[in-house]
Amino acid sequence: MSKIIQLHPKDNVVISLEKVLKGEVIQVRTEENGSIDVHVLEDIPKGHKILMQAVKEGEDIIKFGYSIGKAKNDLSAGCWVHTHNLASGLHGILDYTFEPNIKNTAASDSNYTFQGYLRENGEAGIRNEIWIINTVGCINKTCEMLAKMGNEQFNGRGIDGIYHFPHPYGCSQLGDDLSNTQKLLASLVQHPNAAGVLVVGLGCENNQIEAFKEVIGEFPPNRVRFLKAQETEDELAGGLSLIEELVEYAEAFKRQPIPVSKLKIGLKCGGSDGFSGITANPLAGMVSDLIIADGGTAILTEVPEMFGAETILMNRAKDEETFEKIVHLVNDFKQYFIRHDQEIYENPSPGNKEGGISTLEEKSLGCTQKGGTAEVVDVSPYGERVEKPGLNLVNAPGNDLISVTALAAAGAHIVLFTTGRGTPFGGPVPTVKIATNSDLASRKKHWIDYNAGQLLEGKNIEELKHDLFQYILDLASGEKSTKNEQFGFREISIFKEGVIL
Known part of the structure; x- marks a missing residue:
């Protein structure tokens, strides 16, 4: 198996799938020169970035086909790209223009069901x-x-x-x-x-x-x-x-067949690493698309971790009114930072950096993949319930406890929680911990519910998409339970901004 992976033809970095040693030669493809050999100049940790072609100070480092920041100095091909030589290119509050880019997602005719509880108001529950x-x-x-x-x-x-x-x-x-x-x-x-x-x-x-x-x-x-x-x-x-x-x-109340159109899932990542945007987040996004195609609902939050990738979501707004809601969602959260004299782009966390994420753009481009490719149908304020089927955005910070609580309050029956570092945390609803790598899944079996790291070991993402989707249906039907349920890890946290008397 190759030691590296190239995510997009426009990229000028590749990702190490295992530790790469100084002096090794890796073969990569470039848009301009085809296949080339790159001599690695230093030891590269697993999940981190290797530069494929020399770049000048101030030029873009490209990953996922987008800029993830600017080179702090002239960089040579084969070097390790990380926080010591890569800076965020984000600054200030931006103006946005609606440039619709919605892929037509065909509605499913599969009519999937799960065994749930039909409530008096017509909603469904997956637990009693x-x-x-x-x-x-x-x-x-x-x-x-x-x-x-x-x-x-x-x-x-x-x-x-x-x-x-x-x-x-x-x-x-x-x-x-x-x-x-x-x-x-x-x-x-x-x-x-x-x-x-x-x-x-x-x-x-x-x-x-x-x-x-x-x-x-x-x-x-x-x-x-x-x-x-x-x-x-x-x-x-x-x-x-x-x-x-x-x-x-x-x-x-007794379990009975319920259409997937009544199912709501929340989408969250925590303790992300260099593989989050390669394995678990894209997989969660594909499952989100599958549920939405069947008439269900997916809910995405973590507004500060949209910064740098927000235009991807804005241009998937179903209409200009929804686009304006997303603009306000993003800019209002930036104003929250400004009110408190904090740096808007103060991210990623120490754990993210150790796992291979260098800038907020890089983190956000991986994070937003959990939202799949569906159009954004609505934006909901913090603490309120979503009303429309499809992909919804909810106002909440990136903090694990606060955002998972907000997803549950928005109506999510289940939260898909992708993680490269691991956490035992669980919200008030079943919180599916999806590992980005097999090392974590093997080491923390009592935390992790599903291993997306299989994608790095030859498993097909289409196969894994349907496997995870079936796991969710089994979970919703009460045939399975998550680790947070099994061990009693159920917590909430409420967002606070103002004065305490």
Whole structure:
């Protein structure tokens, strides 16, 4: 097997599939000179970039067919290209012009189904769980105890478990922060993976239950129960009584065939490496396209990790109105950095760099591949639920915990989480950890659910696309569970910008 891979005919770098040693000779193809031999000038770590042709200071380094930055100095063919000699070419807030570039994605006639739970409002769930949502962080432990006691008391009663998601907010917040907390928690209350929801308040917080009900909106009366701890003599006994009512309600739901058109997946990458844009992200994008072609929904976020690749998404907007929404999504997030006197393009992370990613452009060009090739149908604010089938963008940062929570709140039944470095984290919904390389998949079996690194070992991406898609259908049908579900890694995190009183 070759030690290197060239991703695009226009590229002037190749990627090392394993460590390449100083003095080795690699054969590569160039647009101008055809096949050439390149003498490697230094040891190149696995997943990193080797320059194919000499470039002058300030010239572009090309990967994925796009510029990923500018050479800091004159560079010779065969050198290692990384942060020491490559700088981001991004700067400032940009103006954009809509240049539509939408590939016609034919609708599928496959009529795929999964075995899910049809809810009263017509939505589908892939789990039949009871969720405990607290309005304020002061009662995290109370809700934790309720979940523990409820699981002990109602085990085997036709539900898939009782879960609580601690957070520190809901009080001492002002303006948008309080609104964001309310919207996100309300969207979780409405999530169809929860057959029933117990909302627990303290009684003196900013996020009062009465106000929170208004944010939640309409819901089946038997599906949500409310408890105010300060007004209940024994909040644990009272909470368990309400949970029992919710369990009785949940028991009426049985798995039945549900069309894939009702399935929503979230798309996220974390701890990316030099293989993320080669294996796991393109694979996730192909599965996203497959689900969308069958009428389903895919949700993409991590706005700062669109910087440098945003025009790819903008030009796939279904119309000019959607294009303008994407422009505002990107530029408003850049203004967020500016308001806090931070560098807009302060990325990638130390782990990304160790894995072979040198600039934000490089990271973003790999990251956005999770969105496949489908047109962008809508853009949703942070904490709100998506409404339209197809590829949706959601406003949230790149932080793993915050963005996965936002994807779940947007309605994702499952999150496809691609990673080259690995993480045990899981959100409130099944979080499928997809390894970009086989080393990680082998070393962290208790974290990783699927190995996209097989693509580097001769597996065909079409074959793997259908294999991962079938895995998702099995997961949605309850025939499989993710590592985060198996080990109890279920967390949420809420975005905060403003003042805490």
